[in-house]
Every structure is written in C-alpha cells, then in structure tokens.
Amino acid sequence: MKAIVKDKAEPGLRLMDVPEPxxxxxxxxxxVLRTGICGTDLHIRDYDAWAQQAVRAPLVLGHEFAGEVVETGPGVTDIAAGDLVSGEGHLVCGKCRNxxxxxxxxxxxxxxLGVGRDGAFxxxxxxxxxNVWVxxxxxxxxxxxxxxxxxxAVHTALSFPLVxxxxxxxxxxxxxxxATAVARHAGARNIVVTDVSEYRLELARTVGADLALNVAQDTVEQGxxxxGLREGFDVGLEMSGRPEALREMIANMTHGGRIAMLGLPSRDFEVDFARIVTSMITLKGIYGREMFETWYAMSVLLERGLDLAPVITGRYPYRDFDAAFDDAAGGRCGKVILDWTA
Incomplete structure (x- = not known):
C-alpha cells in the first residue's frame, strides 16, 4: 500500500510502498479516506530538535484520520465492516492506576499514533x-x-463553564x-481571540469571535x-504556546479567573506567579482528549448544529502531500486535508 513515510533521519518525507498492516x-x-495535517506532522517533516528526539525512522506519519472499517479481529463485537470511524491517537497501557x-x-x-508507532498517512x-470511534x-x-x-479544542474549551x-x-x-466555535455554541458572552495572522483572525470572526485582535497592533487590555469589560476575563484558553501570550492572559484575568493551557511552549519561560496567587487564578494543563467523554461531546456538538466547515481551508489528493504540507506550514490556512480516495 502507499504511505507517507519519514524514511530517513533527515528533513523530508517520501510516498512509498509499505506492507499493509x-x-x-x-x-x-x-x-483511510481522509487525513488531517497536524503541527506534529510538520515537525516530523522538518526533523527539528523535537522530532529528532521523539521519532525513529522509518515511520508512517499521521494521527488525524477518518476511514471505513474493512475487517475486525476476533473479539470485536461492536464495530462492523462499513462503519465510518475516526481514531483516538493516544494508545494507552490499560494497566496503570489511571x-x-x-x-x-x-x-x-x-x-x-504516527509518532511512536506507524500512523494513518x-x-x-x-x-x-x-481506540476506534464509530x-x-x-x-x-x-x-x-x-x-x-x-x-x-473541546477538551480545552469545556474545561470550565462558559455560559x-x-x-x-x-x-x-x-x-x-x-475552540472559538465551541465557546460560542456553549454560551460564552464575549469571545476575544488573539493572533498576529490577519487571515486566521478572519477565520475566528467567521466562527463567532466578538473581537479578533491582532496583538502586533493592539493589546488585550485595549480589547x-x-x-466594555471592567474586571477582566473569566476564562482563558491558551492555544499558542507563546510566553508573551500567557503573560498577557494572566495580566488580564479577573480575580478567580480560570485558564486552560493547550499550547505547548518550545522552552521554559517566566510568568507572574505573584499575580496568579493574589488573583487566585486556576491554571489547568490540557493534553489530548478525555477518552471517550470528549468524543461524545464532539459528536453531540455537531448533531446540535456546530459548524466546523470554515476551519477546513485546503484539500489535496494524497499524492500532492508536499504541496499540502507547504500550505499547512505557511500560516495562511486553517486545517488542511489529504484525500486518500483521489
């Protein structure tokens, strides 16, 4: 079968024939019918410092996917051939305390998936x-x-009440x-989204941001x-991993504010812990999804009208993966999809 592979310990990817699993x-x-390109996949293509530590070539990339079940092994009773499925990309031991x-x-x-073992590209x-969600x-x-x-996005946004x-x-x-779309759907009053990309800020406006703020030009305090906010923000969702973003978020939270942090920093950095203590701010780290409560919430949100279509801005046949990866890395995009049926 065809697969997109990190075949050598160097930058780049190849479309190769590999054995069917x-x-x-x-x-x-x-x-596999569709796959989404993630920032993790871009790191692996570039073979940056994180990828050099995290992956071993050869490796089939990819953890965002949808597909059709073609076969089930002995003991599988609630999944059938023909089912449309997605996959939970975190494979766990099943034996530890948690x-x-x-x-x-x-x-x-x-x-x-696609990092520690062969993935879905x-x-x-x-x-x-x-690990299969039907x-x-x-x-x-x-x-x-x-x-x-x-x-x-759902795990982060719904960590705290938003109504x-x-x-x-x-x-x-x-x-x-x-997360902006989820917060709007969940009943937030005001939603402010910050970035330095006007293209992505416009996407945020499309899905429901009340104010999409270019922080290269304006501050959160000005927003x-x-x-007309008097006491600061009640809930913060930190998605950037940028030191300046978290610092400005902390400085603009109300007393007793709550922050969910998904953005992964590339290095250590200082924050104002005195402000966190004296303002009684809660910080919560987020990694992945709750299995499978988050998945249930996702399906229900879509059933009740949440529209994610504006988030997808690029679609490519899988053989054009180089162009798709370039699009995803360029910053003027939302999600980029590879079509494995084309």
Missing part, C-alpha cells in the same frame, strides 16, 4: 478496537478526519478557531476596553 484479536483494520480508574487520558505510558491503518450519526469525512484536533462568561483565546490556529 495486519490485525489480531481486538483489532480493527481501516481503509487506566484502571477510567482516566486513560492520564496514562503515563501513552504511545502516539496510508491507505490502511490498524488500531485496537478500544460515527453513529452522519458526518462529512472531512470533518470526521479532524476529530482528533477538534477533541483538543455567560467572557473568554480570551490566545492563538488562532486551527484548534483555537475550533477589553473596546468591549
């Missing part, structure tokens, strides 16, 4: 049935392919844009005044 008891074989307590998203032995992918309601395959990052709250979202990448 086999399945055993409890496994599911899936014909796994046994039903907190699989906190497993210390998590292995990432291929014509077929195999997964344990426990779409019981109709969903466009393009949307089903981005359930992984959509789950990051009637003033929300600050720092970082208008695809996940920040999806507060523009909306």
């Amino acid at each position: 086999s399945i055993g008891p409890g496994d599911v074989l899936i014909k 796994c046994l307590a039903g907190r699989r998203h906190l497993c210390r032995s998590t292995v990432g 291929a014509e077929y992918v195999a997964l344990p049935a426990s 779409h019981r309601s109709p969903v466009d395959p393009d949307i089903a392919a981005i359930f992984d990052p959509f789950g990051n 009637g709250e003033d929300v600050l979202i720092t970082g208008a990448g695809p996940i920040g844009i999806m 507060q005044r523009r909306l």
Whole structure:
C-alpha cells in the first residue's frame, strides 16, 4: 500500500510502498479516506530538535484520520465492516492506576499514533478496537478526519463553564478557531481571540469571535476596553504556546479567573506567579482528549448544529502531500486535508 513515510533521519518525507498492516484479536483494520495535517506532522517533516528526539525512522506519519472499517479481529463485537470511524491517537497501557480508574487520558505510558508507532498517512491503518470511534450519526469525512484536533479544542474549551462568561483565546490556529466555535455554541458572552495572522483572525470572526485582535497592533487590555469589560476575563484558553501570550492572559484575568493551557511552549519561560496567587487564578494543563467523554461531546456538538466547515481551508489528493504540507506550514490556512480516495 502507499504511505507517507519519514524514511530517513533527515528533513523530508517520501510516498512509498509499505506492507499493509495486519490485525489480531481486538483489532480493527481501516481503509483511510481522509487525513488531517497536524503541527506534529510538520515537525516530523522538518526533523527539528523535537522530532529528532521523539521519532525513529522509518515511520508512517499521521494521527488525524477518518476511514471505513474493512475487517475486525476476533473479539470485536461492536464495530462492523462499513462503519465510518475516526481514531483516538493516544494508545494507552490499560494497566496503570489511571487506566484502571477510567482516566486513560492520564496514562503515563501513552504511545502516539504516527509518532511512536506507524500512523494513518496510508491507505490502511490498524488500531485496537478500544481506540476506534464509530460515527453513529452522519458526518462529512472531512470533518470526521479532524476529530482528533477538534477533541483538543473541546477538551480545552469545556474545561470550565462558559455560559455567560467572557473568554480570551490566545492563538488562532486551527484548534483555537475550533475552540472559538465551541465557546460560542456553549454560551460564552464575549469571545476575544488573539493572533498576529490577519487571515486566521478572519477565520475566528467567521466562527463567532466578538473581537479578533491582532496583538502586533493592539493589546488585550485595549480589547477589553473596546468591549466594555471592567474586571477582566473569566476564562482563558491558551492555544499558542507563546510566553508573551500567557503573560498577557494572566495580566488580564479577573480575580478567580480560570485558564486552560493547550499550547505547548518550545522552552521554559517566566510568568507572574505573584499575580496568579493574589488573583487566585486556576491554571489547568490540557493534553489530548478525555477518552471517550470528549468524543461524545464532539459528536453531540455537531448533531446540535456546530459548524466546523470554515476551519477546513485546503484539500489535496494524497499524492500532492508536499504541496499540502507547504500550505499547512505557511500560516495562511486553517486545517488542511489529504484525500486518500483521489
């Protein structure tokens, strides 16, 4: 089968013929229909410092996907050939304290699909049935392919109650844009989104931001005044991983404000812990999705009218993966999709 592979310990990717994966008891074989390009995939293509530490070539990339079940292994009873599915890309041990307590998203032995083992940028992918999410309601395959990052957005945005709250979202990448749509759907009062890309700020406006603020030109404090906020933001969703973004968020939170942090910094940096203490601000780290409560919430949000279509801005046949990766890396985009049926 064809697959996009990090074949050597150097920058670049190749489209190669690789063996089709086999399945055993409890496994599911899936014909891939669509995949989404993630920032992780861009790091692996560039073979930066993180990728050099995290991956070993040869490796089939990809963890955002939707596909059709073609075969199930012995013991799989609730998934059938023909089902449209997505995959939870965090494979857990099932034996540690957190796994046994039903907190699989906190497993210390998590292995990432397309990072620690061969992934879904291929014509077929195999997964344990426990990592397969069946779409019981109709969903466009393009949307089903981005359930992984959509789950990051939902997990982050719904970490704290949003009804009637003033929300600050720092970082208008695809996940920040999806979080904006979720916050609007969930009943936030005012939503301010910050970035330095006018293209992505416009996407944020499209999905419901009350104010999309270019922080190269204006400050968050100025945004507060523009909306008439007197005491700061109730909820912060930090999606950028940028030191200056978190610092400005902390400086503009109300007393007792709550911050969910998904953006992954590239280095250590200082924050104003005195402000965090004296303002009694809550910081919560977010990684991945809660299995599978977040997935249930995602499906329900879509069933009740949440529209993610504006987030997808690029669609390419998988053979044009180089152009698709360039598009995703360029910054003037939302989510970029590879079509494995074209």
